[in-house]
Amino acid sequence: MKPDHYQRNHALAAEYVLGTLHGGARRRFETWMLESPRVRRQVWYWERRFQSLNRGIVERRPPAAVWRRVHARIARPRSVARAWWWPVGSVLAASLVLALILLWPSAPAPQQFVGVIQNSQAQPLWVLRTVTDDSHRQLSLQGVNVEPVDGKDFELWLLPRSGAAISVGLLPAGGGQRTASLSERQLEVLRRSRALAVSLEPAGGSPSGQPTGPVLYQVRMIAM
Amino acid sequence: MSEKLSEMVKLMAHTSRGDLASFEKLYSATSPRLYGLCLRMLGNRHEAQEVLQEIYIKVWHHAGEYHPERGSPVTWMISIGRYACMDVLRQRRVHQDVDDFRDSLRGGGMEPQQAALASADKENLDRCLRELSDPHRASIQMAYFHGLTHGQMARTLGKPLGTVKSWVRRGLDFLRRCLER
Numbered sequence: 001m002k003p004d005h006y007q008r009n010h011a012l013a014a015e016y017v018l019g020t021l022h023g024g025a026r027r028r029f030e031t032w033m034l035e036s037p038r039v040r041r042q043v044w045y046w047e048r049r050f051q052s053l054n055r056g057i058v059e060r061r062p063p064a065a066v067w068r069r070v071h072a073r074i075a076r077p078r079s080v081a082r083a084w085w086w087p088v089g090s091v092l093a094a095s096l097v098l099a100l101i102l103l104w105p106s107a108p109a110p111q112q113f114v115g116v117i118q119n120s121q122a123q124p125l126w127v128l129r130t131v132t133d134d135s136h137r138q139l140s141l142q143g144v145n146v147e148p149v150d151g152k153d154f155e156l157w158l159l160p161r162s163g164a165a166i167s168v169g170l171l172p173a174g175g176g177q178r179t180a181s182l183s184e185r186q187l188e189v190l191r192r193s194r195a196l197a198v199s200l201e202p203a204g205g206s207p208s209g210q211p212t213g214p215v216l217y218q219v220r221m222i223a224m
Numbered sequence: 225m226s227e228k229l230s231e232m233v234k235l236m237a238h239t240s241r242g243d244l245a246s247f248e249k250l251y252s253a254t255s256p257r258l259y260g261l262c263l264r265m266l267g268n269r270h271e272a273q274e275v276l277q278e279i280y281i282k283v284w285h286h287a288g289e290y291h292p293e294r295g296s297p298v299t300w301m302i303s304i305g306r307y308a309c310m311d312v313l314r315q316r317r318v319h320q321d322v323d324d325f326r327d328s329l330r331g332g333g334m335e336p337q338q339a340a341l342a343s344a345d346k347e348n349l350d351r352c353l354r355e356l357s358d359p360h361r362a363s364i365q366m367a368y369f370h371g372l373t374h375g376q377m378a379r380t381l382g383k384p385l386g387t388v389k390s391w392v393r394r395g396l397d398f399l400r401r402c403l404e405r
Contacts, residue, residue, distance in 0.1 A: 019310045049399075049403060059260045061259070
C-alpha cells in the first residue's frame with residue numbers, strides 16, 4: 001500500500017490528518033513522511049486546509065494551574081543549569097543536559113548545531129551535537145538512559161528539504177556515546193534542514209538504506 | 225503578514241531559543257483556543273487539561289521545528305493538539321461504548337461545527353464542504369471534530385463499514401478537487 005503517485009499520497013495525507021488512518025497504516029504512512037518531503041508537504045497542506053474548521057472552537061481560558069505545571073516542568077532545568085556544573089562520567093541527568101544545551105555560554109564556532117531527541121513525555125533520549133572544524137565533520141550522539149529494544153537498533157536519519165532520508169548511522173542504547181562522521185553533503189543537508197528523525201530498524205540498521213521501521217522521534221537541531 | 229501573525233511568529237522564534245517570557249506570552253495568547261479544542265474533542269476538563277499541558281511542553285521543546293509551510297503558529301499548535309487528543313481518544317475507546325458517541329453527537333457537539341460553517345463563508349474549505357453531500361460531510365466532520373474511526377462512525381450511524389469508508393474517501397477526494405479549482 002505504499003503511496004506511489006500524487007493522488008494516492010494526497011488521499012492518505014488527508015486521512016492521516018483527519019485521523020481515519022489507523023494502526024499499522026498510520027505508522028507506515030509516518031515512515032513515508034520521513035522518506036518523502038512531498039508527502040510531508042501534502043500533510044501540511046491538509047493541516048492548513050482543515051484549519052478553517054477550527055474557527056468554530058469556543059475559546060475557554062484554562063485554569064492557572066495548567067500554566068503552573070507547564071512552567072514547573074520547563075523551568076526546573078534552567079535553575080539547575082545556572083549552578084553550572086557537569087557530572088562527567090555519570091549518566092547525564094536529562095534536565096541538566098537540556099539546560100546546558102540551551103544555556104551554553106560560549107559556542108566555540110558559529111556553525112555548530114545541537115539537538116535533543118525526546119520521548120512523548122519530553123524526556124531526553126539522545127543529545128546530538130556537531131563537532132566540526134576545518135578537518136573534522138562529526139556528529140556526537142550521546143545516549144541518555146535509552147531502553148534498548150531486543151533484536152532492534154535505533155537508526156538516525158537526516159531529512160533533506162527535498163529528496164530521500166539519509167542515514168547517519170545507529171544510535172547508542174543505554175547511556176552510550178558514539179561519534180558519526182559526516183560527509184560534506186550530510187553536513188550541508190544538516191545546515192540547510194536541521195531536521196533529523198529516528199526509526200526502529202532490524203539489528204544492524206535498515207537493510208534497504210531507507211527507513212523500514214516505525215519513525216519514533218523527530219528533532220530539529222538548534223544553531224549555536 | 226498581519227501584525228498579529230507576525231507577533232505570533234516572533235514569539236515562536238523566541239520560544240525556540242529558550243525565551244521563557246515569550247513562551248508565556250504565546251501560552252497566554254493561544255491556550256484558550258487550544259483548551260477549547262481539547263474540551264471539544266475530549267469532552268472532559270481533566271483530560272483536556274492534561275493534554276493541554278503536554279501540548280505546551282511539546283511546543284516548548286519543538287518550537288524550532290515550526291516553519292511557515294505548517295501554516296500559522298496557531299495552525300501548527302492546533303495540529304499538535306489534534307494529534308494529541310486523537311491519541312487519547314484511541315486509548316480511551318477500548319473502554320467506551322458507542323452510545324457515548326451518539327450522545328455526544330446529539331448533545332451540543334454539533335454546534336461548534338455549525339458555527340464554524342456559518343462563520344466561514346469566505347473560506348474555500350467551507351464552500352467545498354457545503355457542496356458535499358450530507359453523508360460525506362457528516363463523516364468528515366465526525367472524524368475531524370470527534371476523532372471517530374471508520375468503525376465507530378459505522379456503528380454510530382448504523383451503516384456498513386465499507387459505506388462509511390467510501391464516504392470519507394470520496395468526500396476527501398471531492399474536497400481536494402474542489403480546493404484545487
